[in-house]
Amino acid sequence: MEDNDEQVCRFLTGENFYSQHYFGFHKILRNGLSEYVFRVWAPNAEQVWLVGDFNDWTDSLPMSKLEEWGVWEIYTELPAEGDFYKFKVRQSGGREVFKIDPYAIAFEERPGDAAVIHTIPDKSWKDGLWQGRKKRSDYFKRPMNIYEVHASSWKHKADGTPYTFKSLKKELISYVKEMGYTHIEFMPLMEHPLGMSWGYQLIGYFALSSYYGTPEEFQQFVEECHLNNIGVLVDWVPGHFCINDDTLPYYDGTPQFEYEDPDRAKNVRWGSLNFDLGKPQVQSFLISSALFWLDFYHLDGIRVDAVSNMLYRDYDEGAWLPNHEGGNRNFEGYYFLQKLNAVIKLAHPKAIMIAEESSSETKITGLIETGALGFDYKWNMGWMNDTLRFYEMDPVFRKDHFNLLTFSFMYMMDESFILPLSHDEVVHGKKSLMHKMWGDRYKQFAQLRNLYVYMMAHPGKKLLFMGSEWGQFLEWKYDEGLEWRDLQDDMNSKMQHFTRVLNALYKEQGALWEQDNSYDTIEIIDADNSQETVLSLIRKGKKKKDFLIIVLNMTPVERQDFQIGVPYEGVYEEILNTEMKEFGGTWKNGNPPAVAEPETFKQFGYRIKTIVPALGAVILKPKEIVVPKKRR
Incomplete structure (x- = not known):
């Protein structure tokens, strides 16, 4: 010591x-x-x-x-x-x-x-098996399907008070396990004075908010998650902090935690103050905070919020001055983030570091030695924005904007991505995911199922905000519990069942995650069928026979005898159809197995035919196929 x-x-x-x-x-x-x-x-x-x-x-x-x-x-x-x-x-x-x-x-x-003054006793952790598996595994080659949670609005008690971690331990963990998610990601749990900030205006960088319970209760929650094979991630905000006078701002009467330049110190967009990320003492303070949460609570990773605000001097709405090179790069933020990731990876090589970042000017994921920031994953905000814009659109116009659905295939390996359908997309008048969908209620559910299949089919790890799994119609409210009474409705209940089945399929099918960060994971069958607005692709596992064929119909027109190119002769069996009655659709029976015929389709030597439901998706898996042996 x-x-x-x-x-x-x-x-x-x-x-x-x-x-x-x-x-x-x-x-x-x-x-x-x-x-x-x-x-x-x-x-x-x-x-x-x-x-x-x-x-x-x-x-x-x-x-x-x-x-x-x-x-x-x-x-x-x-x-x-x-x-x-x-x-x-x-x-x-x-x-x-x-x-x-x-x-x-x-x-x-x-x-x-x-x-x-609260002395927390040393905990004797019981998650050694989880920690051992984590050390031996490569999370890039494992499934990652994240359930994003705002801790105090997941569920409320009968008297309207929010659950603390004592109650969440009993109910949230079993729910997440039943639904088949691999990780829980919490919006910030650190102390903050105003619930309306959702936890993103912090004052206590080492303190669990008393609103959520005691530190010991959160330790017990994380331990129970690990005993149930569920990882725990937490959002963290090192870029800016709460402006309240009795907290960190101008602590000793001078710029102490914030930049000396008042324009750089003031964050106009969020009504907060920016940390001076070039100041050594601030670096010690913030990196200590990140390591504390990983060490003390056995977290599996951290999502760093608002990375763009730390990278670019002109990201905010206020006045700004160029750097010494005349550009907009915030060098202090850039080098701080590299240092943060280097230190954390040295202490916790298997900690998952995630960046919430929306630009394409800086390499976010990858080795620091190559100029990247050193994060493991980046939220794919471009995919999210294009995808939701497409699904909100009247299908009549989708054929003219099919590139919104396919453009992400051009850059999908530029970074290691997480595909986020997060809390940010279901607030402030943006409407819930369910409410964004075009058409009547039946069509909205059909498209929501379609959307979730598209997310699972697209390379990248997955994230879905709480309540979206059953298609909650109302926007999320930070001060109220989710609309659990929705599940008394047959359509919502069947939507929840569909998400559970899809999550299970994702974990079972290695083709959806084994090669996530390699172009070998995907082969496009047809991304040019804008007229019918049907997208078809293959996701591949490590073995040649391990692959899935995914077909997504983006129009309210059922596609009869729809032709799909396949790589091998043999039989292909439908393993998921979004239009089945059990999911809220109208089909009693799915498609029969499809036999490949020796007819060329684009780059493929064989083709199959099947029916693709209106606004629906089907997933097929090879059952009996013949893979030609390589010639010597």
């Missing part, structure tokens, strides 16, 4: 990635007595006091400044477990303000924001 001078020195140089072991509060033994030490970085403050329940929030506990380091500290026996506390800071210039502890591990329930 490093001594205090080494720890603070490394913090100041941007190399202390476990700085929470030095800052914040710590219970210690000193001179045989049990007491607490509190430390806070505030280099330009004139004076700092520790205030709380234990001294009636008075100035009786002045802290001492370690001048060389800009750190204030105090040793005291007064606090007790459960007490609230803050720091009173006389800022540069003489203004006095109560400030939170940036390293607090727990806060009081909002709207209060005092930190809580």
Whole structure:
């Protein structure tokens, strides 16, 4: 264990990635007595006091400044477990303000924001089997189907109060397991003062929001997920922070966590402040936060929010100045993100690092040595925008915009992608996924099923926001539970059943994920049939005989005797048809097995015929095929 001078020195140089072991509060033994030490970085403050329940929030506990380091500290026996506390800071210039502890591990329930003295006991984890499998596996070659969750609005109790992780452990895990998802991704769980921000305006970078329960309860939740073979990912926001005066902004009265340039510091779009990502102390603080969540909660990965805001000086709506090269690159953000990923991968090689990023100017995934940022995955926002625009369109016009559905095949391997149908697409008047679909209710459900097959057929990992699995019609509301009563309706119930079946098929069929990041995973059968607006393609596993044929009909016209090119002679069996009655369609029986005929179709030497339902999709799998042996 490093001594205090080494720890603070490394913090100041941007190399202390476990700085929470030095800052914040710590219970210690000193001179045989049990007491607490509190430390806070505030280099330009004139004076700092520790205030709380234990001294009636008075100035009786002045802290001492370690001048060389800009750190204030105090040793005291007064606090007790459960007490609230803050720091009173006389800022540069003489203004006095109560400030939170940036390293607090727990806060009081909002709207209060005092930190809580809460000693969390060391946990004896029982997820060793999960961790061992994770070390031995390659997640790029494994299925990843993510269920995105806002923790406090997944389900509410009868009295309208949200579930905490104690209740979510009982219900959410079993639900996710039953539905066949591989991972849960939570929107930010860190402390935030306003629920309306959905957790993206943080104040506590080391604290689980008290709104969701206790740290111990979340540890138990993650452990139970792992015991049920479910991974856990959490959103994290290192680019900007809450502007509330009693939190991080201008902590010591000068630009401390934020940029000195007020235009760079102010985030106009989100009404927040941007971290100065080039400042070494800020790098220590943020990377320590990320590692803390991975270490302390055994998370399987982190989704970094708003990466574009960290990469480009002109991303925001306010004034901006070019960099020293005359461009819009935010070099501080660029190098911080590379450093973040390098440090995390050194400590946790199997941690999944995901970027929410919408531009194409910077390589996001891949090796840092090649100039990439080092993320494992990038949300494919282009695919999402084009796809939803297409499905919202009247089918009459789809033939003229078929490229919206096929353009992503041109760049699908440029990055390692996740295909997101996320919370951002079902709020602010955008309508739910179900409500976006064209036509009457029956047609909307048919197209939703079609959309989900298209997502599964397209290379890339998958993400679906909660409630979308059964076609909730109303937009998501952050302060209400999902519309679970929808499932009393036969169509919603059958939609949920369809999603469950599709998720199971995805996990069972290696062709849908074994070669996800290689062009070998896909062969387009026909992406030119814009007149009939039918897309057909093959997804391939590692073995020649392991492949699936997916056909998607984007019009309300049933395609009789539809011809599909196939690579080998033999029999092809339908394994999914979105129009079956059990899913909410009208078909009692699916298509019979199709026998390949020796007729050319584009690059293929054989073709089969089948019926493709109106606004429907079918998936076929070879049953008895003949693969020619290679000539020597």
